[in-house]
Amino acid sequence: MIDVVTGEVLPNRTVAIDGDEITAIYTKIIKPQAGTEVVDGTGKYLIPGLWDMHVHNNWNYEDTNDLLVANGVVGAREMWGDMEIRKKMYGIAMQKAF
Structure with missing residues (x-):
């Protein structure tokens, strides 16, 4: 830690x-309770899910989404982009965007 x-x-x-x-x-x-899954983290790091609060993921999201997740980023704040592409990126129908 x-x-x-x-x-x-x-x-x-x-x-x-x-x-x-x-x-x-x-x-x-x-000592873990019976039935508890134990992961030996010796020599490793454990991080909570990270958020990148300033991304421009609009142009190549199909490539970069996997890269973000591979680096521990589970949420991102898109700073600019076309709403139709954003809907496709995140798989949701947006009523409003701020």
Whole structure:
């Protein structure tokens, strides 16, 4: 785990996840309950889903959507674009856009 304020590495943490929500972070290794899926994250990083708050994904969204997800970006704020293309990109019918 990385402290994003100080940049300090905080080793040996246990992260509890229920569904799609982080429910607890422990400073020691805990014994999981029976039936709990355990993922060994030794030497790896765990991040929550990221949002990119300034994208211009309109022109090549078919290529870049997969790239965003591959890099942990699960939501994006499109800064400009044609409404018909946006509807196609996100698969929704938009009544209003801001």
